[in-house]
Amino acid sequence: xIIIDRALQARAAAGNPIKVGMIGAGFMGRGIANQxxxxxxxxxxxxxxxxxxxxxxxxxxxxxxxxxxVVATVSELEDAIANGKYxxxxxxxxxxxxQGIDALIEVTGAVEFGAQIVMEAIAHCKHVIxxxxxxxxxxxxxxxxxxxxxxxxxxxxxxxxxGVQMNLYRFVKxxxxxxxxxxxxxxxxxxxxxxxxxxxxxxxxxxKPHMVASFADGTxxxxxxxxxxxATGMKVAKRGMLGxxxxxxxxxxxxxxxxxxxxxLGGIVDYVVGAKPGPxxxxxxxxxxxxxxxxxxxxxxxxxxxxxxxxxxxxxHFEVPLSVARAVLFGDAVMSPLAGPLVDVITTAKIDxxxxxxxxxxxxxxxxxxxxxxxIVQQQNLLPxxxxxxxxxxxxxxxxxxxxxEDIELPExxxxxxxxxxxxxxFAPEKILVAVG
Numbered sequence: 224x225i226i227i228d229r230a231l232q233a234r235a236a237a238g239n240p241i242k243v244g245m246i247g248a249g250f251m252g253r254g255i256a257n258q259x260x261x262x263x264x265x266x267x268x269x270x271x272x273x274x275x276x277x278x279x280x281x282x283x284x285x286x287x288x289x290x291x292x293v294v295a296t297v298s299e300l301e302d303a304i305a306n307g308k309y310x311x312x313x314x315x316x317x318x319x320x321x322q323g324i325d326a327l328i329e330v331t332g333a334v335e336f337g338a339q340i341v342m343e344a345i346a347h348c349k350h351v352i353x354x355x356x357x358x359x360x361x362x363x364x365x366x367x368x369x370x371x372x373x374x375x376x377x378x379x380x381x382x383x384x385x386g387v388q389m390n391l392y393r394f395v396k397x398x399x400x401x402x403x404x405x406x407x408x409x410x411x412x413x414x415x416x417x418x419x420x421x422x423x424x425x426x427x428x429x430x431k432p433h434m435v436a437s438f439a440d441g442t443x444x445x446x447x448x449x450x451x452x453x454a455t456g457m458k459v460a461k462r463g464m465l466g467x468x469x470x471x472x473x474x475x476x477x478x479x480x481x482x483x484x485x486x487x488l489g490g491i492v493d494y495v496v497g498a499k500p501g502p503x504x505x506x507x508x509x510x511x512x513x514x515x516x517x518x519x520x521x522x523x524x525x526x527x528x529x530x531x532x533x534x535x536x537x538x539x540h541f542e543v544p545l546s547v548a549r550a551v552l553f554g555d556a557v558m559s560p561l562a563g564p565l566v567d568v569i570t571t572a573k574i575d576x577x578x579x580x581x582x583x584x585x586x587x588x589x590x591x592x593x594x595x596x597x598x599i600v601q602q603q604n605l606l607p608x609x610x611x612x613x614x615x616x617x618x619x620x621x622x623x624x625x626x627x628x629e630d631i632e633l634p635e636x637x638x639x640x641x642x643x644x645x646x647x648x649x650f651a652p653e654k655i656l657v658a659v660g
Contacts, residue, residue, distance in 0.1 A: 227548045231265030234552075240267045241551050242304065243544075244318035246340055247330035248273040248282040250430050251354060254540035255328060260286035263544045269304045269324060270294075272315040279311035297321050319343040326350035326547050328380075332434065334358050334609045338366075338639045341377070345369050350376040350550040352557075354543060356385060356446035357585060360568050361609030362639060363450060364560040365646035378549075378556035379454075382542030385447045387534050388504045389558040392455060395532050399515065400508035403485040403529065405451050407444055407494040408473060408501040412466060414591045414623075415573055416440045437586030442608060445568045445592045448492040452566035452594075454558045457490040459566055463593040464493050473498045473505045477529035482509065492566065492594070500535035507531055563650025567600045568592040569625050570608040576620040582631070584612040593625070601647070604628045610639060 234240055248271055259268040273279040283291050292308045294300045297320050303310040304323035327344050331337050337358040344351045353359055370377035380386050388405045395402050416439035418432035425432040437443045507529040510516050516527055524530045549555040573591050583589050592608035606626040614631040633640055
């Protein structure tokens with residue numbers, strides 16, 4: 224977003240930086256902290272919260288900040304911000320409630336905890352940038368309803384693959400084409416990967432094994448493509464997406480898809496394993512004007528009917544501060560749901576499961592996620608994987624079987640379950656029909 228650099232420079236010159244709080248200080252959080260502190264004029268990371276406070280301190284120290292103040296109350300946090308101090312706390316809700324913070328970056332990857340934090344932030348009129356596709360793909364639509372009522376921006380982020388796809392989608396639409404496919408390029412897809420199989424890779428890069436496993440087993444890309452679908456109005460062509468293996472360049476894939484099927488579905492989200500250039504994203508689009516198709520052919524995009532556009536990289540934490548600036552300075556969300564969910568991520572057994580067992584979390588040993596169109600999810604009462612952790616099985620489940628609500632007992636008292644129920648009711652088909660009528 225070229226306009227953002229000058230807008231931030233103006234804030235820096237005016238001595239009025241955007242003040243940001245960050246919740247979560249893991250691998251990505253530390254990268255974001257370093258980026259804001261050292262590379263983003265016109266923005267200050269004034270507070271970091273993490274459930275283990277030493278991680279919050281580490282995020283600052285790795286960015287070169289040593290003068291850190293531990294705070295335990297809202298007033299202590301507000302005093303620290305007013306006096307130009309960098310604050311850390313174990314209580315994330317302090318950041319939601321404190322004056323002097325323009326926006327929050329939520330980097331937890333947790334659904335229940337993330338739901339509590341986002342709702343608290345919205346209640347206190349804070350813009351929220353989420354690096355949490357798991358939360359967004361589970362209850363993002365209803366969170367967006369609350370954000371709209373509060374007059375704040377709730378958005379996914381630049382840099383992560385969904386945001387890169389959305390930027391490319393918006394560009395393609397802005398030059399007059401009709402996007403029919405948003406895609407994600409992967410190097411590996413194996414639904415049976417787990418923290419043990421991914422431990423070596425995780426250790427090499429300083430990441431958590433279960434987080435790496437969630438990428439390898441397809442759950443993460445399912446969440447990423449679900450939130451792209453919900454932000455564009457697209458669907459999936461089948462459960463789990465088409466997910467071709469393709470070793471050539473992504474441009475060549477434009478010949479694989481049935482354009483009429485894509486149009487009938489209103490566009491789809493998908494992924495490919497092994498295509499070049501990876502790991503990037505792509506958008507395939509059509510143009511109805513034969514005169515413009517002639518120009519596109521001249522400009523080496525081929526004869527169509529699908530034209531390929533791609534971004535050959537995604538730079539994750541490097542771009543997250545741009546998302547904050549878009550929200551605060553321009554009221555622009557990188558990506559948020561258009562309305563109700565169109566694609567969900569459902570729970571699928573990674574191994575044979577036994578009655579009485581309690582399901583573990585995303586990227587662990589028991590389940591993986593697959594995309595499914597939301598109307599089918601509702602019809603079949605399928606269990607979203609974002610709500611699966613902590614559920615107790617009522618019956619045996621065979622490997623690769625999808626789980627329904629009838630198969631499990633939900634934990635009591637979770638906000639994420641309440642919000643999911645509210646989302647189902649708010650966006651129920653009969654209510655939408657009444658509203659349209």
